[in-house]
Amino acid sequence: MNGMRLSENQKSKKGKILYGFVAGMLICLTVVQVVQVRYLSVLEQKYSESAYETFCLQVVKSRAAQISMAARMYNAELRFFTDDKAVLSGSIPRIRALLAESGNFATEYFMSFGFIDMDGNLYLSNGAVRSVQDYPYFKVLVNGKLGSYVTEPYLLAGEVITIVARAAYDASGKLIGWITGCANVRVFESIIDAIHIGENSRAVILAGNGAVVAHTNSSLVFNTNYIAPADDSAVSETLARAAQNMVALQSGLASFADDRGRVCLFYSPIDGTEWSFGIEIPFSQIYEQSDRIHQVMLFVCIGIGAVLFLFSALFLAKALKPLKAVEKAIAGIxxxxxxxxxxxxxxxxxxxxxxxxxxxxxxxxxxxxxxxxxxSETDLIQVENQLRECVENSASSMIEITGNIDSVAKQIANQSAVVDQTVSSVTRITENIDMLESMIQEQVSGVTEASAAVEQMVGNTSAVSSTVEKMAGKFNELESSVTDGLHYQQSVNDAIVLIAQQSSALMEVNTVIADIADQTNLLSMNAAIEAAHAGDAGKGFSVVADEIRKLSETSAAQSRTIGNELKKILASIESVVRASEKSKEVFTAVSSHIRQTDEVIRQISSAMEEQQIGSKQILDSLRIMNDSTANVDSASKTMAAENESILAEIEMLQNTAASITCSTEEMTAGAACINSASSTLSDVAAAVSDSIQSIKTEIDTFKI
Structure with a gap:
């Protein structure tokens, strides 16, 4: 059975090594190839973008130059008119006759011709005359004195046309107007249709107002405005922003999205016009070549991985083949x-x-x-016998140790009870000391606050006394000033009375002047009467009498005026006299009140001095009380510290007793464990004996 497990483990190990090695190689190869392909793809995309950008910008500029050349051809056609003698003569009738004959040499570029004079009158080749003063292109021509100009396109009879204007000068070089031609823009559509970069590219010409002049998709011509698209238009916001740059006659590129996906727009201005030319190329077309390269590289990597996997599997199978012989030998053993x-x-x-x-x-x-x-079998048997003897001796010794431990435990329990009673008494003493210390702290706090309040009151009393003294000094100065003011007021009153007396004398003088004027007037009247009686001989005297009369009238008038003014002055002086009298009375009342206030201030100052003396006595008493309280507080803290020391010693004694009790309990438990271990050891000794016999039996099965 052991041989079977060995064989299965060997097969499993061989398979794991084989598959692990091959899988590791494939993973490493896959990672390296993926990174390589991805890196090369990114480089290829960047190269494609850069190459396409350079190429397309060059194409756009060259095509814009081609369209500009076509626009110049429009202008060149008009030179036939500007160089004609009729135009050089500056005669409007001759120019109109020339335009009437233009139908005989109409070209493929123009549908009709006309002439615009400096006043904004347009003379058409069909003889019609209309005013274009309010037309935008006429204002541009007049304000800029342009030599040539191409207007924005517009619809006329279903055709998209534009007006081409060329300056006309007479023989003296004076600008007399502009020769115009009505041109069809279909010639630009033919140029647009011939421009192709790939299969999905589109070319477009935008007018200065954003309207589409020509487009590969002819349905957009003059129906779409890139700058101000309709609500249902397919023009995106990004394309509208790019169109803003186009009509600003800038060169560059921009990206936007449409039905072809993401699209790149390359654009350039058309010289000689306010138009711009652009080419739209989808990014899918730009990246088409790099995507193909990426696919080829991916297939190559897959092929290389498959070949490496096959060769690795064959090599490992051949290398692990000798292990089968080893497997058979180990199974035999x-x-x-x-x-x-x-x-x-x-x-x-x-x-x-x-x-x-x-x-x-x-x-x-x-x-x-x-x-x-x-x-070693004999040595094990001897060790077994010695172990049994040691176990028997340990059992008898443990009985004696257990008895001694019980006796010690009883004595320690009695000692712990006494220590607990001592701890309880000391704890109550500590609580009383803490209460006493808290009361002392409250007393110290109260005395300190009272001392601070009294010190603040003393300071405030001193400040008030100082302020009162200053107020008394200021009142003295004020009383002196009021007295001086009374003297000055009296002087003013005397001066005003004197002025009033002098004003009365002036009134008398004025009365005398008025009487003199009346007498002079009577004298002039008598002189006039006498002159009349004298006839021609009294004419000279009559003149003198007339002058005297005028003088008396003037003097009387001035006297009346002076009298009125003196009356006003007297009224003002009387008002001032009354005000001065009232001011004097007020000054007198103020002086009396100041004296009364000064008496009150002096009484306050005397009271504050007495208050300051009493506050200082209270402050001295509080300081003595504070010192006594501090001594009591210090003694209380010393007593508390001694009590804490006693309590700490008692706690140490209690901890020691508890530690001894725990140790005794641990010794009891240890003795029980040792006793149990002795019993277990006896059982172990028996088990060891049985194990020795079993080992002897098993070892005897080996052939040595």
């Missing part, structure tokens, strides 16, 4: 008669040979061990 002299006779200079040599050496060592065990 396992199913035989336990002959330890048997050896495997296989000579190989490889791993199998070294395995056989190791097995033969193991069998030799096992033969030696079994031989020594047989020789």
């Amino acid at each position: 396992a199913h035989g008669e336990a002959d330890l002299k048997y050896r495997i006779d296989i000579n190989r200079n490889d791993e199998v040979g070294r395995l056989v040599d190791g097995f033969n050496a193991f069998m030799a060592k096992l033969h030696e061990i079994v031989s020594n065990v047989k020789h």
Whole structure:
């Protein structure tokens, strides 16, 4: 049966080695190949992107130049008109006659021709005249004085057309207007249809307003606006942002998504216009070559892995084939008669040979061990007898030890009871000391707070006393100032009275001036009468009398004015006199109140001095009480510390008693365990004897 398990284990081990080695190689190879393929795929994609980007940007620029050349051909066609003598003459009738004849040489580029003068009048080849002053393209032409211009496309009679304008100059070089041609943009569609990069690429021409001028998908022409798409349009937000860059006449690339998946848009401006050209290429087309390479590399890796797996399996099967012979030899030994002299006779200079040599050496060592065990059989019997004697002696000694341990346990129990009573008494003393210490701490706290409050009160009293003294000084200064104010007020009153008296004198003077004016007026009237009586001889005197009359009237008027102003001044002076009298009365009342307040301040100052003396006496008493309380607190803490020391010693004694009790219990338990172990040892000795006999029987089965 042992041989069967050996054979099964050998087969299992061989299979595990084979499959494990092959699986490890395949896993390593797979990981390496996957990393390699992935790395190469990424490099190929980056290379494809870079190559496509460079190539497509070059194609876009070249195609934009081609479209620009086509636009220039439009402009070149108009040169036929601008170089004509009718245009050089600057005569509008001759230019209109030239346009009327243009139907004879219409080209594939233009449907009709016209002329726009500087006033915005458009003269068509069919003789019609219309105003284009409000048209955007006319404003661009006039403001920019452009030599040529291509307008945004628009629908006319179902056709998408654009207006091409070329500046017209007369013989003197003066700008007289622009020759225009109505061009069909289908020529751009033919250029777009000829542009193909791969199977799924699309070309597009955008006008300056975002409208599609030409597209590989003709249904989008003039029906789609990339910048302002309709609600049901397939134009995405990213494509609309790219269109913003296109109409801004920038070059570059952008990506967006449509029915083809992710698409890359390459774009470039068309020189000479406000249009832009672009090519849309799906990313699937860009990565098509790299995806093919990735698939080929993956198939190659799978093939290499399969070949390596096959060769590895054949090699391992051949290498493990000699193990079958070893397996048979080991099975023969396992199913035989336990002959330890048997050896495997296989000579190989490889791993199998070294395995056989190791097995033969193991069998030799096992033969030696079994031989020594047989020789030790007598020694085991002697040891069995000695063990039985030791077990019997140990049993009698354990009975005596157990009795002694019981006696010691009783004495320790009595001692523990006494220690417990002592601990209880000391604990009560400690509680009383703690209560006393708490009361002392409360007293100390109360005395400290009272001392602080009294000190604060003393400080406040000192501050109040100082403030009161300062207030008394300020009141003295205020009283002095009020007295000086009364003197100054009296001086002001005297001055005002004097001014009032002088104003009365001015009134009298003004009255005298008024009387003089009246007398002068009467004198002038008498002089006028006398001059009238004198006739021509009194004309000179009449003039003098007239001047005197005017002077008297002026003096009377000024006198009245001065009288009115003096009355106002007298009224103001009287008001000031009354206010001054009231101010004097107020100053007198303020002085009286200040004296009364000063008396009150002095009484407060005297009371604060008495309060400060009493507070200092209370503070001294509290300090003495605080010192006494501190001494009591110190003594209480010393007593508590001594009590804690006693309690700690008693706790140590209690712990020692408890430790001794535990030790005694452990000794009792140990004695019981030893007694039990002795009984068990007797049983073990009997079992050892039986085992020795069994081992002797089993060893005798080996052939040595």
